[in-house]
Amino acid sequence: MGVSAGAGMIHYVLLTRDDLGRSVVDSRVIDVDPTDGLDGPGRVNAGIDVMLSAAREADARVGPIGVAARTTAQRRHLRSRGSGPRRQIRLVAEDEAVVAYLADTGEIDRFSAAVVVDCGDTGMTMYTVDPQNRQITAVERSTVISGRRLDRAIAEGLTADNPALGDSSRTRAGRSELISACRTAKEEIAYGGAGSGGTEGSSVTLPGGSGRVSLTESHVAGAVEPMVREAREVFDRYVADVAARGINPDAVVFVGGLANLPAVREITQGHDFDTVCPSAPELVAATGAALLAGESGPSTARLAFIGGRPQREWLSAMPLAVAGAIIAAALITVYAVSSSFAERQVTEPSPSVDSVPAVATTSEQRSDPVPTTSAPVTRVPDQPVEQTFEQTFEQPTVPQQPVPTPDRDAPGWATTELAPTSPSTGTSTRTLSPYPWPTMPFAPGTTPRIPPDLLPKELLPSSPAPTPPPPDHSATPRAEAPAAPSSSSPVPVPR
Numbered sequence: 001m002g003v004s005a006g007a008g009m010i011h012y013v014l015l016t017r018d019d020l021g022r023s024v025v026d027s028r029v030i031d032v033d034p035t036d037g038l039d040g041p042g043r044v045n046a047g048i049d050v051m052l053s054a055a056r057e058a059d060a061r062v063g064p065i066g067v068a069a070r071t072t073a074q075r076r077h078l079r080s081r082g083s084g085p086r087r088q089i090r091l092v093a094e095d096e097a098v099v100a101y102l103a104d105t106g107e108i109d110r111f112s113a114a115v116v117v118d119c120g121d122t123g124m125t126m127y128t129v130d131p132q133n134r135q136i137t138a139v140e141r142s143t144v145i146s147g148r149r150l151d152r153a154i155a156e157g158l159t160a161d162n163p164a165l166g167d168s169s170r171t172r173a174g175r176s177e178l179i180s181a182c183r184t185a186k187e188e189i190a191y192g193g194a195g196s197g198g199t200e201g202s203s204v205t206l207p208g209g210s211g212r213v214s215l216t217e218s219h220v221a222g223a224v225e226p227m228v229r230e231a232r233e234v235f236d237r238y239v240a241d242v243a244a245r246g247i248n249p250d251a252v253v254f255v256g257g258l259a260n261l262p263a264v265r266e267i268t269q270g271h272d273f274d275t276v277c278p279s280a281p282e283l284v285a286a287t288g289a290a291l292l293a294g295e296s297g298p299s300t301a302r303l304a305f306i307g308g309r310p311q312r313e314w315l316s317a318m319p320l321a322v323a324g325a326i327i328a329a330a331l332i333t334v335y336a337v338s339s340s341f342a343e344r345q346v347t348e349p350s351p352s353v354d355s356v357p358a359v360a361t362t363s364e365q366r367s368d369p370v371p372t373t374s375a376p377v378t379r380v381p382d383q384p385v386e387q388t389f390e391q392t393f394e395q396p397t398v399p400q401q402p403v404p405t406p407d408r409d410a411p412g413w414a415t416t417e418l419a420p421t422s423p424s425t426g427t428s429t430r431t432l433s434p435y436p437w438p439t440m441p442f443a444p445g446t447t448p449r450i451p452p453d454l455l456p457k458e459l460l461p462s463s464p465a466p467t468p469p470p471p472d473h474s475a476t477p478r479a480e481a482p483a484a485p486s487s488s489s490p491v492p493v494p495r
Helices: 040-057 072-079 094-105 147-161 163-168 172-188 217-244 264-268 281-294 298-302 317-346
Strands: 002-005 009-017 023-031 066-069 087-093 114-119 124-130 135-142 201-205 212-216 251-255 274-276 303-306 370-374 390-394
Touching: 002 040, 002 094, 002 281, 009 040, 009 281, 023 040, 023 172, 023 281, 040 072, 040 303, 066 072, 066 094, 066 281, 072 087, 072 303, 087 094, 087 281, 087 298, 094 114, 094 124, 094 135, 094 281, 114 217, 124 217, 135 217, 147 172, 147 212, 147 217, 172 212, 212 217, 217 264, 251 264, 251 281
Parallel strands: 002 066, 066 087, 114 251, 251 274
Antiparallel strands: 002 009, 009 023, 087 303, 114 124, 124 135, 201 212, 370 390
8 A cells, every 4th residue: 555645635545466467556535624633644544544444345455555755844743643543654755656656667767867847736846866776866846836826726717707706705714615626626627638628627616505617627727827837947947957967867757636737747848858647647656655665675664653642522521521620620719719708808807905995903992991990198297097099090002913024934925025005995894803812810920720630640749738829809909108190190189
């Protein structure tokens, strides 16, 4: 099997040999559509599957598969993992495949050198071949003539002759459909038929299926004529450069899809060259790739693999699962952010120092005065002494609570001292305080007696002397020495 992986069309051939050595070629062609969702290797692989199915129907066994590509970048791209089943192929250069076909058919064996003009879908390639050693030299590329440019020119000519085409091809999609229909009709025309006169042709379907327009050989010749004039100038310059290198070709070989047009072969006008055009010029490269794939020897280094990567569409399970996970994560994030903002809006403000009511730092003083007894005595000479008792009231003084000093070894949080708060004019809060300190019911200078039944036997005193009873302070107070008058105690006036 041979494949010619062109940029515009991909040609496939099944090459078989009969018992007499004659070649039988079964071919297919795939029009490259960039919107089909396939990559380059996957598109080539899909055509190979079609040809293998055809071989199975014919009960034929397929040997090595050769794939021809024009540039090194195209061959490198084909070696990458594309969609479809993984299979082994033989990658060859397009010019080498053409030379292999010409050498196998013997069409240039009688010439000393030949110039090959390959007119394809994206341009024109020219190179010189030595039939004796298959050496290729002086490769030159030009885009003055190409299949895509010709298709656009045919569509413009038909639009000028048929106003209905202009109305239906105003949109980009309609124009693309018209150009594709012109390409298909161009391939179906039988060029150079005896007695045709250029009046028989093919029909072009209008965009949207609104009608059909006839496309004849004369339409194609009129569209390609300006390109042929430019290509003739390029060919003349190429022949002059080859002659300057000491190469004198005596034949021109036309291959490629545009070689079927008789007008294209007029590029060699003005030169005394023999013109060679194979019967199926568009299949030359694919047939040569099949021939090189069947050869054994050093060419085995061109083995490569194609396919093996699954082709996933946008509506398959994996892309949908990934998209669903991304959407779910986005919704969860939005919900979390909105919830945090909502909590911040309803949070109550924290109390500040100014909003806290002042708390009394001292204990509440008792409103009832505490009675105290004083017994000042004044002795008047020659008069009986009279003791006078006067009850006065004295406000008790509250001892100040010692301020604890901060411990330097204590943790920082324990030594933090809050700033004093300013008194508040609001309602104060009552606070329980241990002031005044509770007093013990023991007289000063006495030792409290512990009941013997509360002490352990080991701690009981050894002498059974009884402890003197505590003094009784409830008796009548004794007369004391007169004290110095003070501002707080009034002095009695003698009667």
